[in-house]
Amino acid sequence: MKKSYISRRGFMASTAGLAASSLVLGAPSIARAASAPIRIGVGSDPVFAGYFVAQHEGFFKEEGVEVNLQTYSGGGDAMNALVADQVDLASASESTIMVRMNRAEMRPLAVVYYSGLYVKLVLRPGLEDPKEIKTFGIVPGSISDYCTGLTIQHFGLDATSLKMVPSGPPELPALLLRGDIDAFFAWEPWPATAVDQGAKVALTSRDVGYTDTIWATSSAAMLESNPEGLQAVLRAVKRASDIVQNDPERAAEGVKAITRIPVETTLKVSKDMVLTVRDFTDADYESFDGIAKFLADNKVTEGLVPYRDYMQRGFYKG
Structure with missing residues (x-):
């Protein structure tokens, strides 16, 4: 494995859960039997509906693979x-995976979601212009x-004068509505939660030039x-995504049967996302390069993450 490229000052200081989980990595991982x-x-949240629906519909069993589906508070905890x-x-998501790539031998297999609308910038009540964010x-x-x-970058804000408040996703709406922060950029359902209490969506990730993707990574x-077995999992998720x-x-x-997420919530946010299973493309790599550069420039990683070394392009035939 290549040398460490995650900045302890940047990423480890703000992700305590990862530090705890990495304690078990002293011994090499042992391959599990194919029959397990x-x-x-x-x-x-609903961006993972392909997995939930596949479980509910029995698609994993129909594809001949046994799975144990475990849900976490977010993709970061799953990683x-x-x-x-x-x-x-x-x-x-891409960045969530990249910052962990030196802590385990992981192999991204396919894209299972993409959108430019699902991730939104939300402003606190009373704030109308993103240029006023402090x-x-x-x-x-x-x-x-x-x-x-x-x-x-988009609004030409002075980064040196801005304050960043690290938080878990579920806490963002409360921080916003208490006035502890002026804005947050996050994925659903947290923007909708804040809007229901008086906040305002100002724009989406597409407006600032980013189409987000989620990877299936083994x-x-x-x-x-x-x-x-992994091919069978992806086939099942593709059927469910359809x-x-x-x-x-x-x-x-x-989704409700597996997670208890209300039907209305899933229906409301599903129009802003595309669930599928597909291979990585050249356009994807161009976008991923931008994320890797951002992480390096902001000292979240020590240098560019060599993510291409681990991508399994061509694994999913679809």
């Missing part, structure tokens, strides 16, 4: 579980952090020991 269930870690060898496959709430090392940087051990896109009511019921 594939442990899948995902966040608990921490992958780092800690508590799951074999996890899904999260304090941002951010989820460090995530697309929240990345989009905040793009917003600063451990190197699982890819080596059971590539057929239902999300073509029959949202049916999909929302499936």
